[in-house]
Amino acid sequence: MIAEFKEKVDEILRRHSCEKKELITIIQEIQKEYRYLPEEILIYVAEKMDISQSKIYGVATFYENFSLEAKGKNIIKVCDGTACHVRKSLPILNAMNKELGLSDKKKTTDDLLFTIETVSCLGACGLAPVITINDHVHxxxxxxxxxxxxxxxxxxxxQC
Structure with missing residues (x-):
């Protein structure tokens, strides 16, 4: 593991005193930092916290908000719930996938700028069809x- 990663992870662990009861919060902070949960970091956390790798992977795979795959800087969520679906959300998804060179199998651009996810509901049925980009509703x-x-x-x- 690169020393920079180790320092950041150690800082997160220190803030939570390596408490096992803080595992979910620790994993959340790691994902916030890296936009996903890198395998080598999860292994490192397991060692530092003296818990099994299977326990960490169990938590990381149980909760839908955790990702073991790298995600882009801009997370696009396309609603395909009933209201959005009947108002043609799939053509929106297809157009964005085409623009970014993505597909059902490839969800993140090579430059890690965009990730497109399909979700069952964004809770904005009256605004259908709706997408979010980094949790901003469109x-x-x-x-x-x-x-x-x-x-x-x-x-x-x-421009940056």
Whole structure:
């Protein structure tokens, strides 16, 4: 493990005194830092906390919000619940996947700028079809407006 990663993880562990009861919070902070849970870090945490790797993987795979795969800087969630589905959320998903070169199997761009996830509900049925980008709600989307959002984010990223 790279020393920089080790320092950050050690800091997270210190803040929680390596308490086993703090495991979920520790994993949440690690995911916030890296946008996913790298395998080598989970192994390191298991050793430092003196708990089994299977226990850590059990927690990391039980909760849907944890990810063992790298995610992009911009997390796009496309609602495919009933209200969004009947208002044509799938063409929106398809347009974004095409724009980013993604598919059902490949959810994150190679540059780690975007990840697209399909979710069952975003709790905004009256705004359907709806997507979120980094938890910011975008209502009444169309394939064109979704692609325009992606292009605007790309343009903004290039200016940084």
């Amino acid at each position: 209502p009444k989307m169309t394939p064109d407006s979704a692609v325009d959002l992606i292009r605007a984010i790309k343009k903004e990223e290039m």
